[in-house]
Amino acid sequence: MWIEKIENSKGIRYKYTERFKNPATRKFIKLSITLNSANKQAQKIALEMLRNKFDEKYISAEKQLQEKLQNLTFYTVADEWLEYAKPTVKLMTAINHENYVKRIKKFIPADLFFLNFSPAMAEKIIRDLYYTINLSFGYSKAILETIKAIMRYAKKSGYIYDISDFEEITIKRRPLTENELQKTMNKFLNKNELAECLKQLTALNPRLSLAMEFIALTGLRCGELLALRVQDYDRNNSSINVNATLISKVNNGDEVKRGTPKNIYSYRDVLLNDRAKHIIEWFILENKKSAQWNGRTYKDRGYIFTSKNGYPYDLSYINRILRKINIWDKRITSHIFRHTHISLLAELNTPLKAIMQRVGHHNPNTTLKIYTHVTETMKTELNNKLKALNF
Known part of the structure; x- marks a missing residue:
């Protein structure tokens, strides 16, 4: 313990300081108190007070923690x-x-x-x-x-x-298993598979078929699609503004929750072709009709891609319907339509960076897997065609 003399306007006082070893961290700490005297009696009192202060602040706290740890799972x-x-x-x-x-x-x-x-x-x-x-x-x-x-x-x-x-x-x-390799190869649909998939889906749920076709045309994530509102559609510029995602755990009938997109790169404007514009305007018109004709059951929340009652589709419901579709060795989920869009752009020789910007990718790995596979397939098809050339 050491003593430091302190002089100020209130007079002379003495600061007593001692080092103690913290039982929790095994590191030394300094504790101090101030008394009016520096005689031997005051020093004894100071030392006792410092020990009590240490015991109260660290030893008792450590004992309580140890008692808690005895039963902590x-x-x-x-x-x-x-x-x-x-x-x-x-x-x-x-x-x-x-x-x-x-x-x-x-x-x-x-x-x-x-x-x-x-x-x-x-x-x-x-x-x-x-x-x-x-x-x-x-x-x-x-x-x-x-x-x-x-x-x-x-x-x-x-x-x-x-x-x-x-x-x-x-x-x-x-090393990837055979099943995993197959999954990598089956993350997207070719044009014929997409047409067959949408045909089967139309028979099950026509509105849902149009929504999934819209993803295949735009590369949106399903949550981004469901979060689109009427004000996010710019008809004059043929684009949509992606600025949110719908929380997938919200069930039909529950209050809808909008969340921020996956990352900063997900905020983007996406250009629409004529078919995509037709789909989005069809939904907007059908929702207006439902609001006028089915006022008791329909509630307008401003969202575009909804069921007939005005609620955005629940992602688990969408995937449940999609599992009924039978496309050879392909597992159909909402995400396969997004990957399909990437593959279609790759077939058009769209630069990788442009694809990433359009679909809101930051990490190119997923884009590259699909892009590389599509371009390799194109090379193989070209080689086969070249072999068939005879004069």
Whole structure:
């Protein structure tokens, strides 16, 4: 302990300072108090007061934390992180976080104490997901990042002091399975497949068929399509302004929630050809008719691509209908129409950068996969035609 003499307008006082070792961080901290005297009696009092101050501030707090840790489960910490992160992210990101945590919990007993959750357990979860269950690299990596985020939160909360072993966990891409290779090849439809797909979809739901055709003509994400409002359509300039996405978890009949687009590059104007203009104007006209003729059941919310009652379609409903379509070895989802648009632009030899700007891509990987496959197919077809040339 050392003493510092302080002189000011109030007179002379003495500042007593001592260093203590924080039991939580193992680092030294300094605590101080001020008394009016520096005699031996005052020094004894000062030392006792400093020890009491340290005990109250650090020792008792550490004891309370240790008592909490005795009963703290991994589930509790994961749920705490969800609440901690929710205000800082988009609604769809928060929904994804919840889904990732649910997946992680499937590998962990509900009564597992947090302190018993080890890096080896975390690594096994990722290895099982990616190498055994054969889930995608992107999804498995997202689960890993979620675990790391939970551990970072735990460190901030004082539940754990060293998470370096968790931070060092990595995931290495494995060779693609035959099924994954096939999926890569089947992310889009050729023109004949698109025509057949829309034909089958028209028989199931004509309005939905037009909406999916609109995606194939514009490359919108389904959420972006559903968020389009009448004021987002510029008839004079034949374009739409993409400025939002519809939250997919909102069911028909619930209050519609608009969220921000996926990223800053998703804000864009998209030019429409005559067929796309015809589709969007058909929806606007049909919605006006429904508002006039079916006032009791129809509610105008300003959205364009809606069901007959005025609610934007629910994404899960759309994909449920699309699963009924039978196109050889193709899994039909709303996203395949977006990929189809990219493939159609690639066939037209549209520059990659122009495609990325049109569909709102920042990372070129997805665009390149489709673009490269289409151009390679075009080369193969050209080679076959050249072989057939005979004079």
